[in-house]
């Protein structure tokens with residue numbers, strides 16, 4: 001596993017293991033255990049995935065030293081004030097059975113109830129202050145955001161004392177959010193790519209299949225190689241042992257500039273989320 005350097009100097013494995021929809025219990029437990037056995041050293045979970053307990057148990061049972069595993073969780077939308085954010089963080093930590101997190105993210109910038117009168121701006125500022133305090137107290141090694149577009153980041157930066165290290169957004173071949181990508185690159189915020197397989201849509205895409213055949217690789221491996229070539233940090237999810245293993249075989253694939261452009265421009269129907277209109 002190779003690493004990126006976050007803007008606070010912390011190293012982060014260039015690929016993480018996604019766990020959304022990996023059901024708490026045997027499924028999440030076994031898939032995280034398999035992932036760690038296969039060589040993943042970075043696990044992405046969130047309060048809303050409701051699987052932190054199983055993820056944590058797998059981390060403990062893996063026998064891998066804690067400091068060798070990078071663990072991310074995310075603050076859910078119902079905890080958008082200072083006290084709630086701190087409490088939600090402690091609950092995540094407890095469920096995971098850990099005494100610190102490597103990365104903690106604000107999951108969404110503007111949950112629906114906070115859109116009236118732009119309340120989200122004040123709430124994000126409060127939540128960020130809680131996260132900054134937890135960071136200063138040594139309970140989180142890096143703090144960041146998720147699904148933030150440039151205007152959400154600009155608002156946050158008006159009061160932030162610590163710069164976000166990461167923005168986790170939907171990015172995949174065919175889902176290239178140019179504005180947010182340019183913004184984060186310019187400001188030194190690492191882009192994590194959720195839904196790196198277009199949440200499954202890429203597997204039926206002819207252009208991707210052609211490129212995969214040319215390289216004698218799977219569509220999944222090509223999608224991850226594209227993400228890495230763009231300097232993103234992909235978070236592939238699978239609960240299937242063979243896929244967990246084969247997805248990891250995405251390093252060292254040399255995509256040409258032309259192939260990268262084709263992958264960038266293909267069409268994925270579901271596209272990027274309309275963050276300011278999400279129904280939650």
Ligand SMILES: NC(=O)c1ccc[n+]([C@@H]2O[C@H](COP(=O)([O-])OP(=O)(O)OC[C@H]3O[C@@H](n4cnc5c(N)ncnc54)[C@H](OP(=O)(O)O)[C@@H]3O)[C@@H](O)[C@H]2O)c1
Nearest residue numbers: 018019020044194195196197199220236237238239240243
């Ligand atoms: N911050 C956010 O708002 C946000 C939102 C969504 C996701 N995420 C994070 O990003 C991670 C990845 O996103 P995602 O789970 O939505 O989608 P994804 O990783 O793009 O796609 C997952 C789907 O692809 C399938 N799959 C995996 N490898 C495959 C392979 N080699 N061949 C064929 N199918 C394969 C999986 O099936 P099986 O599992 O059945 O193998 C699953 O159905 C999440 O798990 C989560 O950690 C974050």
